[in-house]
Amino acid sequence: MIEIKDLHKSYQMGSNSLHVLKGINFNVKEGELVAIMGSSGSGKSTLLNILGMLDVADSGEYYLDGIPIKNLNETKAANYRNKFLGFIFQSFNLINYKTALENVALPLYYQGVGRKERQEKSMRYLEQVGLKEWSHHLPSELSGGQKQRVAVARAMVAEPKVLLADELTGALDSKTSYEVMDLIQQINDQGNTILVVTHEDDIAHMCKRIVHLRDGVIVEDKKIEQVRASEYVQ
Amino acid sequence: MFSRDTWREIFTTIRKNKLRTFLSGFTVALGILIFITLYGMGNGLLNTFNEFFGDDATNVLYVFPGRTTIPYKGYKSNRTIEFENSDLTDIEETFPMFVEHISPRIFRTATVTFGEESNDYTTIGVDWGQQFAEKTIIMRGRYINQRDVEEKTRNAVIGRLVEVDLFEGRTSIGKFIDIGGSVFKVVGVFQDDGGDNEERQIYIPYTTRQLIEKNTDKIGQIVIQFKPELGYTGAMALERNLTRFMKEKKFISPDDQNGFFIRNVAEQLKQNQDFAGVLQLIVTIVAFGTIIAGIIGISNIMVYVVKERTKEIGIRKAIGATPLKVISTILLESVFITTVSGFSGMLLGVALLNWIGDRLKDDYFITNPFISIGVAIFATLLLIIFGGIAGYVPARRAARIKPIVALRDE
Numbered sequence: 001m002i003e004i005k006d007l008h009k010s011y012q013m014g015s016n017s018l019h020v021l022k023g024i025n026f027n028v029k030e031g032e033l034v035a036i037m038g039s040s041g042s043g044k045s046t047l048l049n050i051l052g053m054l055d056v057a058d059s060g061e062y063y064l065d066g067i068p069i070k071n072l073n074e075t076k077a078a079n080y081r082n083k084f085l086g087f088i089f090q091s092f093n094l095i096n097y098k099t100a101l102e103n104v105a106l107p108l109y110y111q112g113v114g115r116k117e118r119q120e121k122s123m124r125y126l127e128q129v130g131l132k133e134w135s136h137h138l139p140s141e142l143s144g145g146q147k148q149r150v151a152v153a154r155a156m157v158a159e160p161k162v163l164l165a166d167e168l169t170g171a172l173d174s175k176t177s178y179e180v181m182d183l184i185q186q187i188n189d190q191g192n193t194i195l196v197v198t199h200e201d202d203i204a205h206m207c208k209r210i211v212h213l214r215d216g217v218i219v220e221d222k223k224i225e226q227v228r229a230s231e232y233v234q
Numbered sequence: 235m236f237s238r239d240t241w242r243e244i245f246t247t248i249r250k251n252k253l254r255t256f257l258s259g260f261t262v263a264l265g266i267l268i269f270i271t272l273y274g275m276g277n278g279l280l281n282t283f284n285e286f287f288g289d290d291a292t293n294v295l296y297v298f299p300g301r302t303t304i305p306y307k308g309y310k311s312n313r314t315i316e317f318e319n320s321d322l323t324d325i326e327e328t329f330p331m332f333v334e335h336i337s338p339r340i341f342r343t344a345t346v347t348f349g350e351e352s353n354d355y356t357t358i359g360v361d362w363g364q365q366f367a368e369k370t371i372i373m374r375g376r377y378i379n380q381r382d383v384e385e386k387t388r389n390a391v392i393g394r395l396v397e398v399d400l401f402e403g404r405t406s407i408g409k410f411i412d413i414g415g416s417v418f419k420v421v422g423v424f425q426d427d428g429g430d431n432e433e434r435q436i437y438i439p440y441t442t443r444q445l446i447e448k449n450t451d452k453i454g455q456i457v458i459q460f461k462p463e464l465g466y467t468g469a470m471a472l473e474r475n476l477t478r479f480m481k482e483k484k485f486i487s488p489d490d491q492n493g494f495f496i497r498n499v500a501e502q503l504k505q506n507q508d509f510a511g512v513l514q515l516i517v518t519i520v521a522f523g524t525i526i527a528g529i530i531g532i533s534n535i536m537v538y539v540v541k542e543r544t545k546e547i548g549i550r551k552a553i554g555a556t557p558l559k560v561i562s563t564i565l566l567e568s569v570f571i572t573t574v575s576g577f578s579g580m581l582l583g584v585a586l587l588n589w590i591g592d593r594l595k596d597d598y599f600i601t602n603p604f605i606s607i608g609v610a611i612f613a614t615l616l617l618i619i620f621g622g623i624a625g626y627v628p629a630r631r632a633a634r635i636k637p638i639v640a641l642r643d644e
Binding site for chain 1: 239242243246247250251545546548549550551552553554555556557558559633634636637638641
């Protein structure tokens with residue numbers, strides 16, 4: 001599903017250049033649930049942003065579902081993001097003046113899906129994350145866990161090929177974190193490919209594979225025995 | 235781009251962001267309102283101005299006698315200059331190219347009596363051409379005519395207020411009044427926009443006045459109506475030539491400024507028009523200053539609005555909004571708000587001007603303030619267009635920011 005060859009990225013900090021990614025080689029197959037781990041500054045978020053086409057690599061190759069991702073202008077990148085990718089952010093990034101339902105429906109709006117279908121589909125996904133009764137509430141009326149579940153529903157609604165989650169439990173307490181991870185595992189069980197960036201060990205062990213990044217290179221890449229989050233959830 | 239969904243999205247945003255909507259709408263509405271009010275008031279001021287100075291005919295020269303101050307050709311100084319009938323014919327014969335009509339004016343104050351009522355009025359001995367110089371409007375009857383002058387009839391034309399004073403509502407035409415001891419027949423009643431004073435005057439034939447005064451040939455002032463096609467420069471040339479001619483005829487030193495005086499309405503008219511022009515200029519500058527202030531105001535708000543929405547733009551881009559979509563949504567929203575509020579402000583301003591009407595006339599010299607609908611719409615469109623441009627620039631920049639940078643914005 002994802003194929004990366006010799007990916008480099010550096011940031012210009014005034015006269016200094018900060019080499020963040022120093023040649024990443026990395027493949028993800030369909031249906032995988034991968035945790036990308038590393039301390040802060042290891043380049044894990046940069047890698048995720050490049051995978052999500054929110055940022056561009058300096059050199060290297062990137063194929064998403066067999067399509068080469070390069071020389072994208074903003075319009076093309078926006079269309080690819082819309083079709084192929086779903087994002088979940090640490091700070092939720094919901095639009096604060098839109099209700100849960102409207103937030104979930106937004107990717108479909110940009111796909112040009114009709115209003116009625118948009119609402120039906122969004123409602124279905126909200127129901128799946130257990131927030132059907134909260135569909136007409138604003139983000140400010142929801143708890144952190146609920147907000148992140150709305151974000152998950154929004155990431156899922158366009159039926160993307162890959163789900164990218166950046167520290168999705170970073171702003172949540174551990175109980176809520178496990179609830180959200182339980183949801184992620186259920187989505188993965190349905191066959192969706194998911195990449196999770198995290199620096200928390202317990203979250204990483206709820207995935208099926210852990211990739212360790214240190215100073216811009218992959219130092220470890222291993223398959224693990226998945227811990228089911230449902231064990232921690234009543 | 236203009237689908238129902240786009241509009242629904244825009245209306246949702248407008249509804250959910252009331253403060254933002256209010257700020258930009260209020261700025262535009264207020265800007266247009268102030269512009270229209272100021273501009274209209276300026277026009278009202280001009281109206282009053284024109285009303286004040288637009289009364290008398292503009293192609294008229296008044297010649298007043300004076301006293302000499304310089305001895306000349308054996309005459310001592312301090313000699314009183316008088317005009318006589320021969321001056322009229324001489325001027326007419328010397329300047330046939332210039333003069334359309336020439337008439338004398340002899341001012342005398344006289345006690346006028348009708349029945350029990352009696353009062354002092356200014357009587358003016360005139361000939362038939364005087365009516366046009368003063369733009370006198372006949373309400374009833376007729377003005378002094380050529381036959382009156384030639385036959386020295388005892389006919390009088392009285393002002394509207396003279397009739398009110400003496401006749402107390404009854405008709406005056408055909409009645410006989412006593413003017414300074416002579417009996418005159420009222421043949422007409424006039425009104426004049428020049429004000430109450432001019433409606434308390436009585437016109438009689440100047441020849442009759444001369445007859446009463448022992449058949450003298452002296453006249454008070456000379457009123458020369460020149461051909462309107464002469465224009466300002468022609469009038470000035472006539473004034474120069476007339477001065478030279480009269481000084482020669484009356485033996486006045488060429489350097490003597492006080493032998494007689496010429497009041498040239500054309501000159502005054504030009505000054506008045508220049509003054510009105512400056513007034514108009516000031517009004518225009520102030521009005522455009524307001525519009526520019528409005529443009530700056532809406533620009534600031536648009537920059538602020540886009541800045542405030544940077545994160546939202548980042549979110550929208552991350553979930554698949556193209557830059558075009560982002561820009562068009564922001565622009566449509568701002569143009570919609572400025573259009574609605576701009577035209578509301580415009581209508582409010584026009585309504586305000588209509589309401590003012592003549593209310594400010596007496597105290598503030600503002601008559602019937604108005605703005606032409608073309609200027610009003612032009613100003614409104616200007617504000618909308620500049621609001622759009624002011625929104626487009628930061629919106630385009632925001633749409634170009636990489637989503638991760640925009641998402642980091644707090």
